[in-house]
Amino acid sequence: MIPLDRKINDLRGRRFGRLQIPTTAEPRIPRHHAEWPYLCDCGAKGWVRGTRLTQGRQVSCGCYRADPAVRQAARLRTPAKRRREIAGMGGLARRGPQ
Numbered sequence: 001m002i003p004l005d006r007k008i009n010d011l012r013g014r015r016f017g018r019l020q021i022p023t024t025a026e027p028r029i030p031r032h033h034a035e036w037p038y039l040c041d042c043g044a045k046g047w048v049r050g051t052r053l054t055q056g057r058q059v060s061c062g063c064y065r066a067d068p069a070v071r072q073a074a075r076l077r078t079p080a081k082r083r084r085e086i087a088g089m090g091g092l093a094r095r096g097p098q
């Protein structure tokens, strides 16, 4: 493990929605913002900015919003509470571009 700058949240081993940050993850800092490697529940891997996780702005690799049940729920103007139940993670209810 590398020592982390104090400005960087150590997200190793934490889970955000469908995204799991490996305990062995090493962040990279391309432009003053730490990015973390994630493993999504669907099996996808990628990088995500740490602040997007801690602010609840990103909770999957993208598969979350692509979930047909979630899409349908949004289309039918399902109440946010119900949508969260469908999504099963309590964090959807965001509109507009990611």
Ligand SMILES: [Zn+2]
Pocket: 018, 040, 041, 042, 043, 044, 060, 061, 062, 063, 064
């Ligand atoms: Zn995914």
